[in-house]
Amino acid sequence: MSQAAINAVLFDVDDTLVDTKGAFRHALTTVAAEYLAADAELADVAVFWRADRHGHYRAHTRGEMDHREQRMRRANDLHAEFGGVLMGDDAYDAWDVVFEQGFQDGWRAFDDAHACLDALEEAGIPYGALSNARFDYQNLKLAAVGLERVPMLVGVDTLGFGKPDPRVFALAAERLGSAPAQTAYIGDELDIDAIAATRAGLSGYWLDRSRGADAGTGEGGSTDDSVVTQDGLTVPRVATLREFSASIGPH
The missing domain is CATH 3.40.50.1000 (HAD superfamily/HAD-like)
Structure with a gap:
């Protein structure tokens, strides 16, 4: 054409x-300080989050899961990698408030x-x-x-x-x-x-x-x-x- x-x-x-990459870094800074191991390197945390190694976000875009489920799965993947605890529904909801505020503040x-x-x-x-x-x-x-x-x-x-x-x-x-x-x-x-x-x-x-x-x-x-x-x-x-x-x- x-x-x-x-x-x-x-x-x-x-x-x-x-x-959005910058906004994710901003959000993950607040998440890391509150939820992850003290020795977690922010650069590694950001790379891991963006990589989404299990493809949860792509599954969401194919209509296979809703937004909340994909983000909760990614959050628990992050915790498993960087020393956080596995979260159920209530714990994740509190986590997402912290993450989302940091994310929007970084837009x-x-x-x-x-x-x-x-x-x-x-x-x-x-x-x-x-x-x-x-x-x-x-x-x-x-x-x-x-x-x-x-x-x-x-x-x-x-x-x-x-x-x-x-x-x-x-x-x-x-x-x-x-x-x-x-x-x-x-x-x-x-x-x-x-x-x-x-x-x-x-x-x-x-x-x-x-x-x-x-x-x-x-x-x-x-x-x-x-x-x-x-x-x-x-x-x-x-x-x-x-x-x-x-x-x-x-x-």
């Missing part, structure tokens, strides 16, 4: 518009998000968001970080499952009023974002902030390795949202 054909843009939310928009949205608006390109988290929760998150102008279109609870199912991308494009073939989608995960969107007929982009000189500010430049090929598909890889908005060209 030619870049000139792009009439609309869909965004992932977590670690695309919002620095921040990436510095390049507004510049990207400004560029799209100037070009007359409509945009919206889809996510593997709950619709209302992501609306809350976007508003909390000052990105309320991004309309949420599809959450994991909209259809009862999430990405990489192609129906999620199709519905989001429909709600945005754009044909999939004329819609770009950008997210931070290669498999369930860029490749899945491409398979669904959209123009999928992988946002790989590690390529930037300063991923926290979104100011980093790109490298010569501008595309990634996997399973016979080639998708553009960009380091920042500014690079993405520039790459899709004028409307």
